[in-house]
Amino acid sequence: MSIRHKTYHIHSLGCAKNLVDSSVMQQMLAEKGYRNVEKARRAGIVIINTCAFIHDARQESIEAIKSFINTKTAGQKIIIAGCLSQRYQEKIFTDLPGVDAIIGTRDLYDLGRILERLEETGHSRQLSSDFINIPKLVNPGEFHNTLIQGASSYLKIADGCHRNCAFCAIPNIKGTLVSRKNSQVIRDALYLQSQGVKEINLIAQDVTAFGLDRPEPNALANLLKELMPQIPDVKWLRLLYTYPGMVSKELIDLMAEENQLLPYLDMPLQHADPAVLRSMNRPSDIAWVHDLMSRMRRKIPNLVTRTTFIVGYPTETEGSFEELKAFVKKIRFDHVGVFTYSPELGTPAEVLADPVPQELKEERMAEIMAIQEEIALEKSQAWVGKEYDMLIEGFDTNNQIIAGRIWRDAPEVDGLVIAEGLPTSDMLTRVKISSATAHDLFGYQIK
Ligand code: SF4
Numbered sequence: 397m398s399i400r401h402k403t404y405h406i407h408s409l410g411c412a413k414n415l416v417d418s419s420v421m422q423q424m425l426a427e428k429g430y431r432n433v434e435k436a437r438r439a440g441i442v443i444i445n446t447c448a449f450i451h452d453a454r455q456e457s458i459e460a461i462k463s464f465i466n467t468k469t470a471g472q473k474i475i476i477a478g479c480l481s482q483r484y485q486e487k488i489f490t491d492l493p494g495v496d497a498i499i500g501t502r503d504l505y506d507l508g509r510i511l512e513r514l515e516e517t518g519h520s521r522q523l524s525s526d527f528i529n530i531p532k533l534v535n536p537g538e539f540h541n542t543l544i545q546g547a548s549s550y551l552k553i554a555d556g557c558h559r560n561c562a563f564c565a566i567p568n569i570k571g572t573l574v575s576r577k578n579s580q581v582i583r584d585a586l587y588l589q590s591q592g593v594k595e596i597n598l599i600a601q602d603v604t605a606f607g608l609d610r611p612e613p614n615a616l617a618n619l620l621k622e623l624m625p626q627i628p629d630v631k632w633l634r635l636l637y638t639y640p641g642m643v644s645k646e647l648i649d650l651m652a653e654e655n656q657l658l659p660y661l662d663m664p665l666q667h668a669d670p671a672v673l674r675s676m677n678r679p680s681d682i683a684w685v686h687d688l689m690s691r692m693r694r695k696i697p698n699l700v701t702r703t704t705f706i707v708g709y710p711t712e713t714e715g716s717f718e719e720l721k722a723f724v725k726k727i728r729f730d731h732v733g734v735f736t737y738s739p740e741l742g743t744p745a746e747v748l749a750d751p752v753p754q755e756l757k758e759e760r761m762a763e764i765m766a767i768q769e770e771i772a773l774e775k776s777q778a779w780v781g782k783e784y785d786m787l788i789e790g791f792d793t794n795n796q797i798i799a800g801r802i803w804r805d806a807p808e809v810d811g812l813v814i815a816e817g818l819p820t821s822d823m824l825t826r827v828k829i830s831s832a833t834a835h836d837l838f839g840y841q842i843k
Contacts, residue, residue, distance in 0.1 A: 402428075402429050402430045402431060402440060403430065403431050403433045403438060403439045403440045403441070404425050404430045404431070404432060404433070404439050404440065404441040404442070404443065405432070405434070405435070405436040405438075405439035405441070405442050405443070406418050406421060406442075406443045406444075406445060407436070407443070407444045407445065407460060407464065408445040409444070409445060409446055409447045409456060409457050409460060410445070410446070410447025410449065410453060410457075410478065410479065411447065411449070412543070412550045412597070412599055412636070412807075413550075413552060413555070413600075413601070414445055414447060414478055414479070415543045416542060416543045416550050416551075416552045416599070417445060417477070417478065417501065417504055418443075418445045418477075418543070419540070419543040419544075420505075420539045420541060421443060421445070421477065421504065421507055423539045423540060424507050424508055425441075425507070425511075427508075428511060430511075436467065437467055437469050437472075439472065440471065440472060440473065441472070441473050441475060441511070441514075442464050442468075442473070442474050442475070443476075443477055444457070444460055444461050444475075444476050444477070444478075445477045445478040446461070446476060446478035446479060446480035446481060447478060447479055447480065448478070448479035448480040448484070448565065449479065449565070449566075450735070450738050450740070451738040451740075452738075454480060457478070457480045458480070458492075461474070461476060461488070461495065464494075465492060465494030465495070468494055473496040473514050474494055474495050474496050474497075475495075475496060475497040475498070475507075475510065476488055476495055476498050476499070477499045477500075477501075477504070477507075478501060479501060479569045479570070481498045481499060481500055481501075482500040482501045482502065482569050482570070483565070483568070483741075485498045485500070496514065497510050497514060501555075501570055502570070502571055505539075538580075538583075540584045540587055541576065541580070541584055542584050542587065542588055544588065544591055544593060545789075545807065546787075546788075546789050546823055547593055547594040547595060547787050547788070547822070547823035547824065548593065548594070548595040548597070548787060548789070548801075548807050549588045549591075549593045549595065549596050549597065550596075550597045550599050551581065551584050551588065551596050551597070551598055551599065552599050552600060553575065553576055553581050553598050553600050553603060553606050553619070554573060554574060554575040554576060554601070554602075554603070554605065554606050555570060555573075555574050555600065555601070556570040556571045556572050556573045556574050556601065557570060557572070557573055557601040557602060557605070558572045558573040558608065558609070559605075559639070559677075560677055560744070561666070561676055561677050561678055562675065562676050562677040562743060562744040562745040562748075563666075563676060563706065563709065563737065563739075563740065563743055563745045564743060565740040565741065565742060565743050566601055568742050568743070570601065572609070573601075573602075573605050573608060573609045575600075575606050575608070575609050575610065575615070578618075578619050578623075581598075581619060581623065582622065582623055582626060585623055585626070585630070586626060586627065588627075588630065589627045589629050589630050592629075592822065592823075593630060594630060594631050594632065594787055594823065595631065595633075595634065595787055596627070596630050596633050596634070597634045597635075597636050597806065597807065598633065598634065598635050599637065601637065602637055602638070602639045602642070603616060603635050603636065603637055603638055604616060604638045604639045604642035604644075604647075605639065605642065606619065607619070614644060614646050616635075616647060617644060617646035620633070620647075620650055620657060621650070624654060624656050624657065627656075630656065631656065631824070632656070632787075632803055633656050633658065634658045634660050634662075634803075634806060635647075635657075635658075635660070635662065636662050636806060637662060637664065638661065638662060638663045639663070639679075640663060640665060640678070640679040640681075640684065640685060640688075641679045641681070641684060643661070643663065643688060643692075648691070648692055648695060648696070651692075651696055651699075652695045658700075658803050659696045659698055659699045659700065660699075660700045660701075660702070660803070660804075660806065661692060661700070661701045661702070662701075662702045662703075663701070663702075663703055664703055664704040665685065665703045665704070665705065666678055666704065666706050667705060667706065667709065667712070667716070667720060668682055668685075668705075668719055668720045668722075668723030668724075669712070669715075669716035669717075669719040669720060671711065672709055672712050672716045675709070675711040675745075675748070676706075676709060676745070677744065682723070685727070686726075686727070689701070689727055700730045700731075700803075700804050701727075701729045701730050701731070702729060702730060702731035702732070702733075702806065702809070703729050703731075703732055703733075704732070704733040704735065705720065705724075705732065705733075705734050705735070705764060706735050706737050707720070707734060707735070707736055707737065707757055707760040707761050707764065708736050708737040708752040708754075708756065708757030708760060708761075709737045709745070709752070710737070710739075710745065710748035710750060710751055710752065711748065712737075712752060712760075717760055720764070721763065721764065721767060724767050725767060725771070728771050728775070729768070729771070730772065730775050730804070731772070731805075731809070731810050731811075732764065732765075732768040732772075733809065734761045734764045734765055735761075736754070736757035736758060736760075736761050737752070737757060738750070770834075772834040772835060773832070773833065773834040776811075776832035776833065776834055776836075776837065777832055779802075779829050779832060779837055780829050780830065780831060780832050780837075781828075781829065782828070783826060783827065783828045783829075783842060784802040784803070784826070784827060784829065785802065785803070785824055785825070786798070786800050786801065786813050786815065786824070786825050786826070786827040786841075787801050787802075787823060787824060788819050788820065788823045788824070788825060789801065789807075789812075789823075791818070791819040793818060793819070796816055796817060796818055797814065797815070797816060797817070798814075798815050798816075798819060798825070798841065799814050800812065800815075800823075801813055802837065804837075810835070811835035811836045811837065812835075813827060813836070813837045813838070813839060814837075814838050814839075815827045815838065815839045815840050815841055816839075816840040816841060817840060817841025818841065826841065826842045827839045827840065827841055827842060828840055828842055
């Protein structure tokens with residue numbers, strides 16, 4: 397039985413790492429002669445790449461699956477991929493009978509085999525190989541672990557996580573840390589350069605864990621040193637998701653010395669009260685964070701910092717929340733993201749129940765965001781009056797407006813630049829910033 401016109405449609409939810417996985421699946425589908433179609437109802441195969449990070453993300457994934465099942469056309473096959481499918485395979489099959497196949501995050505490269513089986517037999521209810529003994533990721537076709545978005549891109553350097561943060565389901569879903577080989581990462585980066593990409597964002601659950609599974613000391617710094625000279629046309633190399641305690645002197649030196657490696661520190665801290673951090677099973681040495689920040693700011697005066705916090709964790713008291721507020725005021729990050737805590741199935745924190753009422757969690761989130769809003773506005777003002785390279789991500793030629801980012805902002809999570817101007821052939825231009833809000837900058841193109 398053939399799949400209708402060998403066409404597919406992918407709907408991707410969740411984080412950048414998931415988007416990279418969608419891109420890997422697209423490469424595999426293309427290799428098998430499948431063609432991407434924009435409208436799901438025209439596709440023979442619909443893949444929903446799900447997220448199961450928190451309750452809301454799970455709900456969104458389930459709603460998306462239901463809506464694709466409701467509009468499923470005759471002969472169409474629905475495949476569920478991503479974190480939700482890794483975690484809740486049996487439940488998906490029981491609760492959502494329109495699903496034809498499930499592929500776990502660790503079995504991504506089995507997509508070809510699943511497609512063959514669907515093509516041969518038309519059989520429903522295919523599971524990818526082994527969900528129980530989570531296997532190592534293998535990459536038979538040497539697919540690129542990349543995602544290109546205009547002149548920007550993500551490159552995945554590792555997957556899974558060997559840590560055990562009490563609130564986090566990722567190690568259960570993704571398995572333990574598996575670093576890619578330097579040669580694979582470099583090959584992907586060279587490919588991105590050949591595609592005209594100007595920004596590479598290196599991603600993993602924790603980029604600073606790269607190489608710990610080999611084990612290789614300073615593996616990330618070594619990789620960067622090997623990589624940077626080979627990709628001179630890539631102007632911005634950014635590290636996303638570092639772990640407290642793991643930002644090495646070698647890494648700081650590289651950020652200070654190498655123009656290509658952006659002085660952008662993205663370090664999710666989750667909290668600032670040592671007692672909460674201990675119960676989160678996270679590094680609780682807050683003095684280390686203060687020390688790191690002052691060392692880095694001394695050495696790299698233009699350092700930009702981003703972090704995330706979880707509010708409403710079960711052991712968070714009024715006192716711990718006050719400590720968190722004081723910390724946010726003291727450190728003055730450029731970018732802060734805040735999540736409200738939700739208990740995740742099978743995590744160590746699940747037994748702590750969920751004593752902080754949702755309303756209070758949301759109040760606390762709003763309070764942190766209000767504190768940060770003032771800081772961000774002050775920080776944004778410092779960029780006004782100066783000139784920067786801007787990566788163009790969108791434009792309106794009629795009104796002569798370009799939108800994009802300067803290096804201060806990471807894609808999707810940080811702010812934008814809106815400028816008067818026209819797109820360039822390589823999507824890079826020079827702008828002068830004339831005004832700022834807390835998150836976005838405004839200006840004009842300089843010829
Ligand atoms: S470092 Fe902690 S929060 Fe991050 S993926 Fe690993 S277990 Fe989860």
